[in-house]
Amino acid sequence: MLSLNKKGDTGVSTLIIFIAMVLVAAVAALVLIQTITNLQSQATQTTSEASEQISTALLVTKITGHVDASKTSVDYLRITAKLAPGSRGIDLNNLLVNYSDSNTLKPGVRWLNSIALDNAESTFTAAFDAIATRPSDKFYAVRFLGKDDSYSATKIMENDQIEIWYNSPDANVSINAQIALTPVNGTDVPVTYKIPVSLIGNYAQVYPSVVQ
Numbered sequence: 001m002l003s004l005n006k007k008g009d010t011g012v013s014t015l016i017i018f019i020a021m022v023l024v025a026a027v028a029a030l031v032l033i034q035t036i037t038n039l040q041s042q043a044t045q046t047t048s049e050a051s052e053q054i055s056t057a058l059l060v061t062k063i064t065g066h067v068d069a070s071k072t073s074v075d076y077l078r079i080t081a082k083l084a085p086g087s088r089g090i091d092l093n094n095l096l097v098n099y100s101d102s103n104t105l106k107p108g109v110r111w112l113n114s115i116a117l118d119n120a121e122s123t124f125t126a127a128f129d130a131i132a133t134r135p136s137d138k139f140y141a142v143r144f145l146g147k148d149d150s151y152s153a154t155k156i157m158e159n160d161q162i163e164i165w166y167n168s169p170d171a172n173v174s175i176n177a178q179i180a181l182t183p184v185n186g187t188d189v190p191v192t193y194k195i196p197v198s199l200i201g202n203y204a205q206v207y208p209s210v211v212q
Helices: 002-055 121-132
Strands: 058-067 073-083 095-101 105-109 140-144 161-166 176-183 191-194 203-207
Touching (some): 095 161
Antiparallel strands (some): 095 105, 095 176, 140 161, 176 191
């Protein structure tokens, strides 16, 4: 009988060890599954954020320069732009204008919303002109084209066409310059243009270039 009890004790011990091994394996498998799930979720989120950042952009379709009184330079730009295909909306508070030419570099210019309260071109122009003569100022203002005069918004959405009025450095004729509209969480699409040799009238189209 004593021998049978010893065998029984051994069998119980073996069973306990076996159960413990099964539990350890189950816990390890659960941890592994959770780890894989978390990594997959993080990878999906990273991919989504990267995709959004790449696709979020503004495309410049036209740039017109305001000709100064001397007819020798352009003192501010009117930049027509729209969202790139597939781009999500862009908050104007998170949109920077970067300007550069052979003589000047002006990065990170931000939206000045204090003069963007009236979408009517006449009152908008008057408000912009009143402060655009300050050479030390770095700002841009925005009009939404094709909207009511009273229209006001802080975000560019699909099908919107905007006109950015940018207080640029004086750019003399024949100078090459580059402008980039850069969302804080997005991609910029730089545009290079050249000031025409002959400046006639109040405005001159600088992009796309016009054959003179």
